[in-house]
Amino acid sequence: MNDRDEQWQAAERLALTLTEGGLQRMAARTLAVFLFTDAETVTMGEIADRLGVSAGSVSGSVKSLLSVGLIERLPAPGSRREHYRLRNDAWPTLFSTQNTVVHVMLQAAETGICVTASGDPAHERLTRMRDFYAFLLGELPGLLRRWEQTRVPR
Known part of the structure; x- marks a missing residue:
């Protein structure tokens, strides 16, 4: 097993822990993608590919993570897809007036x-x-x- 596989196994374990803590399963898995990705930004399609699910099933999770301020939508000139990333201030924002x-x-x-x-x-x-x-x-x-x-x- 390589380091990347180990990281994604850790991501799935984190998602399971978050789910046990009350987060919706798909939102937890989506958040894990943001935490463990080595990409600067990701699209819903990339999240879906990583999780082996449909892009439609990721949509609600992305909306949920946006609403609590954990992720942000970024402009992507030249791309027809919306790009997202974990906010640098994700955790304070989760508990801020922006939530x-x-x-x-x-x-x-x-x-x-x-x-x-x-x-x-x-x-x-x-x-x-x-x-x-x-x-x-x-x-x-x-x-x-x-x-x-x-x-x-x-």
Whole structure:
């Protein structure tokens, strides 16, 4: 077995771990491709080829990884295919205000609060949900600043 085969086996093990942790299987495998590829960018077709699946099955995973800020779409002059790469700041972005999932959860709670009456148990649960996500968004900038302060330039 060569080094590349060992790397892809490690990628599949990582994807399995991520799946056991709650990530959708295809999103976990797609993320593993981004983490282990030696290419600067990849297309959905290349991800599909690497995983031995259809390009259509990769589409939702790419959309999911884009929405949480782990990957980014890049311009590819001369190419008709969209190119993607793991963001250099993927992990801080996952926990930043750029994470659309956090905003969607906050908005969902707000919408629920508006259609439930004060004193209703659903209203109270939704208020706690909203307050948590608002607190999280308020705390993230300071947390990320502290993270950046620990980083050693490479």
